[in-house]
Amino acid sequence: xxxxxxxxxxxxxxxxxxxxxxxxxxxxxxxxxxxxxxxxxxxxxxxxxxxxxxxxxxxxxxxxxxxxxxxxxxxxxxxxxxxxxxxxxxxxxxxxxxxxxxxxxxxxxxxxxxxxxxxxxxxxxxxxxxxxxxxxxxxxxxxxxxxxxxxxxxxxxxxxxxxxxxxxxxxxxxxxxxxxxxxxxxxxxxxxxxxxxxxxxxxxxxxxxxxxxxxxxxxxxxxxxxxxxxxxxxxxxxxxxxxxxxxxxxxxxxxxxxxxxxxxxxxxxxxxxxxxxxxxxxxxxxxxxxxxxxx
Amino acid sequence: xxxxxxxxxxxxxxxxxxxxxxxxxxxxxxxxxxxxxxxxxxxxxxxxxxxxxxxxxxxxxxxxxxxxxxxxxxxxxxxxxxxxxxxxxxxxxxxxxxxxxxxxxxxxxxxxxxxxxxxxxxxxxxxxxxxxxxxxxxxxxxxxxxxxxxxxxxxxxxxxxxxxxxxxxxxxxxxxxxxxxxxxxxxxxxxxxxxxxxxxxxxxxxxxxxxxxxxxxxxxxxxxxxxxxxxxxxxxxxxxxxxxxxxxxxxxxxxxxxxxxxxxxxxxxxxxxxxxxxx
Numbered sequence: 001x002x003x004x005x006x007x008x009x010x011x012x013x014x015x016x017x018x019x020x021x022x023x024x025x026x027x028x029x030x031x032x033x034x035x036x037x038x039x040x041x042x043x044x045x046x047x048x049x050x051x052x053x054x055x056x057x058x059x060x061x062x063x064x065x066x067x068x069x070x071x072x073x074x075x076x077x078x079x080x081x082x083x084x085x086x087x088x089x090x091x092x093x094x095x096x097x098x099x100x101x102x103x104x105x106x107x108x109x110x111x112x113x114x115x116x117x118x119x120x121x122x123x124x125x126x127x128x129x130x131x132x133x134x135x136x137x138x139x140x141x142x143x144x145x146x147x148x149x150x151x152x153x154x155x156x157x158x159x160x161x162x163x164x165x166x167x168x169x170x171x172x173x174x175x176x177x178x179x180x181x182x183x184x185x186x187x188x189x190x191x192x193x194x195x196x197x198x199x200x201x202x203x204x205x206x207x208x209x210x211x212x213x214x215x216x217x218x219x220x221x222x223x224x225x226x227x228x229x230x231x232x233x234x235x236x237x238x239x240x241x242x243x244x245x246x247x248x249x250x251x252x253x254x255x256x257x258x259x260x261x262x263x264x265x266x267x268x269x270x271x272x273x274x275x276x277x278x279x280x281x282x283x284x285x286x287x288x289x290x291x292x293x294x295x
Numbered sequence: 296x297x298x299x300x301x302x303x304x305x306x307x308x309x310x311x312x313x314x315x316x317x318x319x320x321x322x323x324x325x326x327x328x329x330x331x332x333x334x335x336x337x338x339x340x341x342x343x344x345x346x347x348x349x350x351x352x353x354x355x356x357x358x359x360x361x362x363x364x365x366x367x368x369x370x371x372x373x374x375x376x377x378x379x380x381x382x383x384x385x386x387x388x389x390x391x392x393x394x395x396x397x398x399x400x401x402x403x404x405x406x407x408x409x410x411x412x413x414x415x416x417x418x419x420x421x422x423x424x425x426x427x428x429x430x431x432x433x434x435x436x437x438x439x440x441x442x443x444x445x446x447x448x449x450x451x452x453x454x455x456x457x458x459x460x461x462x463x464x465x466x467x468x469x470x471x472x473x474x475x476x477x478x479x480x481x482x483x484x485x486x487x488x489x490x491x492x493x494x495x496x497x498x499x500x501x502x503x504x505x506x507x508x509x510x511x512x513x514x515x516x517x518x519x520x521x522x523x524x525x526x527x528x529x530x531x532x533x534x535x536x537x538x539x540x541x542x543x544x545x546x547x548x549x550x551x552x553x554x555x556x557x558x559x560x561x562x563x564x565x566x567x568x569x570x571x572x573x574x
Contacts, residue, residue: 063465065448065464065465066448067448067449067464068463068464068465070465134478134481134482134485135481135484135485138482138485138486139484139485139486142442142485142486142487142488142489146439146440146442146470146486146488147440147442147470147471147486147488147489148442148485148486149470149471149482227474228478231470231471231472232447232471232472232473233469233470233471233472243470243471243472245472253447253472253474254447254448254449256334256360256361256362256365256449256474257361257362257363257364257365257447257448257449257450258364258448258449259364259365259368259449262448262449
């Protein structure tokens with residue numbers, strides 16, 4: 001069991017650690033196994049349409065009318081990516097701003113209360129955000145640019161949902177910056193703003209970016225809120241006021257009433273969602289890798 | 296928001312329909328009946344089930360939603376004892392299944408209360424839903440963009456609507472697609488220019504609750520439960536219990552009870568139209 005790497009962690013565990021090592025391996029394996037089982041089940045359920053209809057149709061069909069034999073998923077993939085990316089663009093700066101304020105510009109007492117509030121915010125179920133969006137945000141947009149239920153509404157509600165995630169992970173990342181860095185900044189006579197921007201944020205970037213990627217994943221998979229506020233029309237939006245349907249919302253909207261090929265097509269939609277999440281996460285990871293220490 | 300005692304049950308069931316999308320393993324026993332299907336029929340079936348359980352101690356009526364398609368499917372493959380279907384059975388379905396009507400329902404167009412439109416012809420509705428007419432002023436209303444609200448694929452309300460207007464779903468140019476009646480109503484409340492179609496019972500109930508929507512007449516017939524009752528309203532549907540072959544035992548007992556006069560008050564509570572008076 002001795003690997004070629006030199007790190008002692010790769011050595012066979014001593015006798016006393018055997019049980020711990022074994023159970024950790026088992027737990028790690030079960031995590032992977034769960035994912036494998038889910039993917040396998042999705043593939044098994046979708047196999048009929050993937051073979052019968054063909055993957056090509058899912059990518060190129062002009063519309064999504066599974067009961068009439070057209071299965072175009074591409075507009076929904078675009079909608080998922082656009083809304084998630086938009087929400088990260090909105091929530092990212094605000095979230096990081098919240099974290100910086102909380103860590104460096106606010107008394108410890110208020111900072112604690114502020115973080116409690118953010119944690120509470122993070123715990124609000126998505127259906128509540130969706131409901132709020134439907135009765136408040138959508139009518140507001142509808143008054144200016146009907147129909148109101150739109151990519152914009154979806155993006156803003158998603159941004160609200162991931163904001164606490166971004167803020168709390170950024171705060172944790174800033175908190176783990178060694179105090180000596182900040183002290184060194186002070187010793188050099190830097191202003192607080194400069195220390196925050198040029199020292200703390202730079203040192204914490206890896207944790208902050210990891211939090212943003214996690215938020216992106218959550219936004220891509222968010223179902224209920226998107227279902228309620230984005231209008232659910234399958235189309236590539238030409239403006240932010242157009243109604244869109246995300247992949248996740250599509251499954252929730254139609255699964256309860258789907259049978260036969262339609263049902264299988266929704267499983268295929270689930271596979272497409274996993275692919276979109278995996279690819280987006282990889283790309284985001286790659287894009288941000290430059291600004292991050294290796295390892 | 297105020298609410299009658301039956302209403303929260305209904306809301307919960309609709310919510311359950313969204314959450315419990317996947318069928319779970321169901322085992323039918325002599326003392327237990329499993330009913331699955333249409334979210335329109337389910338709240339009524341659940342109310343009838345509660346009373347049936349009280350009258351027949353030891354029995355259990357388990358109602359799950361999932362749409363008329365699921366109702367047909369589950370009954371056919373034996374996943375449920377009785378399917379709930381809010382439409383007439385198709386000819387190929389009638390070969391295997393038996394339908395027992397327990398009530399009637401109507402579907403009507405709704406618009407925001409402040410929308411001055413009073414009626415739409417069949418042709419106007421077709422034009423609006425196919426995208427040929429996109430502004431209310433073209434059909435005699437205010438100068439405002441029409442927001443067309445449609446139902447998601449697989450819903451029986453959608454099927455009935457398409458069938459009545461002779462449309463295919465791919466012809467419809469909607470701006471919003473929703474799952475259930477309550478979502479339609481919330482969309483219309485939030486958008487003065489919206490046009491949607493919902494179950495008359497639901498819409499009438501919400502108007503009584505003071506929600507700002509109005510029901511549009513169809514072919515000159517007012518959208519009221521009374522007109523569904525006398526079947527003069529053009530867009531009506533039947534609420535059916537379906538079984539595979541002739542029902543027997545507890546299934547038969549339940550179906551007979553659901554069709555009896557003793558549940559008419561429950562049918563009316565749900566704003567549906569009871570059987571006997573519809574004849």
